[in-house]
Amino acid sequence: MKYLIPFFMLLVLVSCTRTYYYGAGNFVTESSVLPKPVYRGERAKGTYLQGSYYHTLEDEPTEVNPIEFSSIQLGELSYIKSYTGKNINAAYSAIVHGGVYDANAVGEFNGGSKNFFGGGVTGELNLNIPFNRVDWRIIGGKFSMMYEGGDYYYFRKDVYKKYGTSYSKEDFNVINFNPRKLYVNFSLTWEVVYKLKNGAIGYWESYGGRDKTFVLGKCLYYTRRKLTGFIQINGDMQGAYLGGGLIFQID
Known part of the structure; x- marks a missing residue:
């Protein structure tokens, strides 16, 4: 229920001139795929290095999405450990990230490009149903804990001190x-994975919460021996983000 509150809040604020959203700069960690070995009749483990880049798709507010922001760019590097059993998949990772949030000015606070950086940990546990050519990871849970600093953190902290979590006046709204x-x-x-002789093709989805909003993630990936490439789209109240990256298995 708490994730629906911001959406009802938006319905109230749509009629106003501008709506500014300020969440964490890292908008994808909890809705990004973690690589795991496929099940081929015996337990398997893997160690991976992952690099990825993401960018917002919408740059201007619309009638459908009245929230105003310019753009967000984000890069991530991850060190990942994974385990696959017959009916269980598990993975965890350590992450560093950095990027730029092109924030709009609000009130007396100047906008412009604000850097952010940080790191954290994330983990995922799945129930797996293996078939001859397919692994069906029918349901799982993913937890992330992140730290973030930089100019953008101090900007949104100052906005919060002035306006709180939500504020509305004649010429702008703050969320x-x-x-x-x-x-x-x-x-x-x-997640569902189709097993190939020397790799796999997989599709992964996540449904979760970040900054009291609902976040959806969709990822398509292809693995050939030790190298995986993926493309991903995420969406929340700010709009949609497109990204991709490479994953290399080192062990």
Whole structure:
């Protein structure tokens, strides 16, 4: 229920001139795939290095999405450990990230490009139903804990001190969901993997919460021996983000 509150809030604020959203700069960690070995009749483990890049798709407010922001760019590097059993998949990772949030000015606070950086940990546990050519990871949960600093953190902290989590006046509205450096997220996930002779093709989805809003993630990936490439789209109240990256298995 708490994730629906911001949406009802938006319905009230749509008629006003501008709506500014301020959440954490890292908008994808809890809705990004973690690589796991497929089940081929015996337990398997893997160690991976992952690099990824994401960018917002919408740059201007619309009637459908009245929230105003310019753009967000984000890069991530991850070290990942994974385990696959017959009916269980597990993975965890350590992450560093950095990026730029092109924030709009609000009130007396100047906008422009604001850097952010940080790191954290994330983990995922799945129930797996294996078939001869398919692994169906029918349901899972993913938990993330992230720390973030930089110019953008201090910007949204100052906005929060002035306007709180939500504020409305004649010429603008403020919705500020995250004035903190440390935050946690949780998502439900599912995944299906088609096994190839020397790799796999997979599709992964997540449904979860970040900064008291609902977040959806969709990822398509292809693995050939030790290298995986993926493309991903995420969506929340700010709009949609497109990204991709490479994963290399080192062990």
